[in-house]
Amino acid sequence: MIDVEDVSLVNMCLDNGVLAAYQQCHFTPDYWRNYTVIGDAGRLENFGDGPGAVVRVWNSRRSLHRARADTEYPVPDAAEDAGHGGADPLIIDEFVRFVRQGGRTDTSPVAARMAVAAGFGATEWLRTGGGVREVPPLEPELIAYFEDGQIA
Numbered sequence: 001m002i003d004v005e006d007v008s009l010v011n012m013c014l015d016n017g018v019l020a021a022y023q024q025c026h027f028t029p030d031y032w033r034n035y036t037v038i039g040d041a042g043r044l045e046n047f048g049d050g051p052g053a054v055v056r057v058w059n060s061r062r063s064l065h066r067a068r069a070d071t072e073y074p075v076p077d078a079a080e081d082a083g084h085g086g087a088d089p090l091i092i093d094e095f096v097r098f099v100r101q102g103g104r105t106d107t108s109p110v111a112a113r114m115a116v117a118a119g120f121g122a123t124e125w126l127r128t129g130g131g132v133r134e135v136p137p138l139e140p141e142l143i144a145y146f147e148d149g150q151i152a
Contacts, residue, residue: 010122022122042070051077104149110138 009023037044043058056069076086091107098105114135121133145152 008122008126010118010125012118022118045069046075048075102149102151104147109146110143113138 006026007024009021012020012022014020035044035046042060044055046055047053053075055073055075057071057073058066059070094105094107097103117135121135125131125133
């Protein structure tokens, strides 16, 4: 028997008070990522992956649905072999620059750890019958180390 969480959803309250939800479905025939950010001042959504993808922005808070956004931004097309929507070469370039020159990075080991820890907590919740999970914080010294460009 193989036990796989095919469909899952985690609701989160981030340290800054933002409420967030992450949902994934592993058996859909579509390879599609949707992101929506809803805030006090409006809404932002992506529509599509790949050629023709756009980000739509509604600049004001409204209680009624409006299909037409206030503005749209095209998402630049990535090279066919770029991987992960063009992010792979950028990540590799940043890594090589860091190894050679040091300094701060755009990618954050702290943010990566928090994302993995949140996913771990969500999976633990699924497998143990529920209940609130806290993601344990990192020590302030460790956070400062990474924010300062990994200089001891």
